[in-house]
Amino acid sequence: SKVFGDCPPSCYRRSGYISLPLLRSIHIHNCPRLKFVLPFSTYSALPSLETLRITHCGDLRQVFPWDHDVSVPHTREHSRQAVTVVKEFPKLKHVHLHDLPSLQEICEAKMLAPVLESIKLRGCWALRRLPAVDRRRGSNGPTVHCEKDCWEKLQWDGL
Numbered sequence: 001s002k003v004f005g006d007c008p009p010s011c012y013r014r015s016g017y018i019s020l021p022l023l024r025s026i027h028i029h030n031c032p033r034l035k036f037v038l039p040f041s042t043y044s045a046l047p048s049l050e051t052l053r054i055t056h057c058g059d060l061r062q063v064f065p066w067d068h069d070v071s072v073p074h075t076r077e078h079s080r081q082a083v084t085v086v087k088e089f090p091k092l093k094h095v096h097l098h099d100l101p102s103l104q105e106i107c108e109a110k111m112l113a114p115v116l117e118s119i120k121l122r123g124c125w126a127l128r129r130l131p132a133v134d135r136r137r138g139s140n141g142p143t144v145h146c147e148k149d150c151w152e153k154l155q156w157d158g159l
């Protein structure tokens with residue numbers, strides 16, 4: 001299925017609702033002016049996303065920012081909503097982020113990735129949060145590869 005251009009019937013957007021149920025991977029490389037990838041709101045979903053790989057996008061600040069304009073006027077309450085909402089990525093297994101010096105967070109809302117297996121970070125000095133994982137599954141959590149200085153600043157999204 002195409003993501004850009006004509007949207008297939010499985011892609012649905014209406015007043016803040018974005019669903020791409022067949023999208024399995026996002027690969028973005030060398031987009032130096034890109035500031036975000038896809039704005040999210042309460043009803044947005046990427047239920048089949050398995051791989052998120054973004055490299056060499058120097059201006060990227062957030063992958064999935066909260067879209068304050070989709071359904072309600074921007075207010076302090078609306079900003080707080082982004083922080084309290086949990087966006088689940090039920091099939092996300094791999095996150096690879098490289099040379100993204102401006103990246104502050106993957107998702108403005110709290111992020112749950114229950115089957116996350118690996119995280120590779122390099123040159124993401126501003127990143128502070130990683131997705132929460134489901135530790136009840138009996139695993140030790142995902143394997144994380146990153147610089148020591150970066151690791152010491154990271155926190156898992158608390159749920």
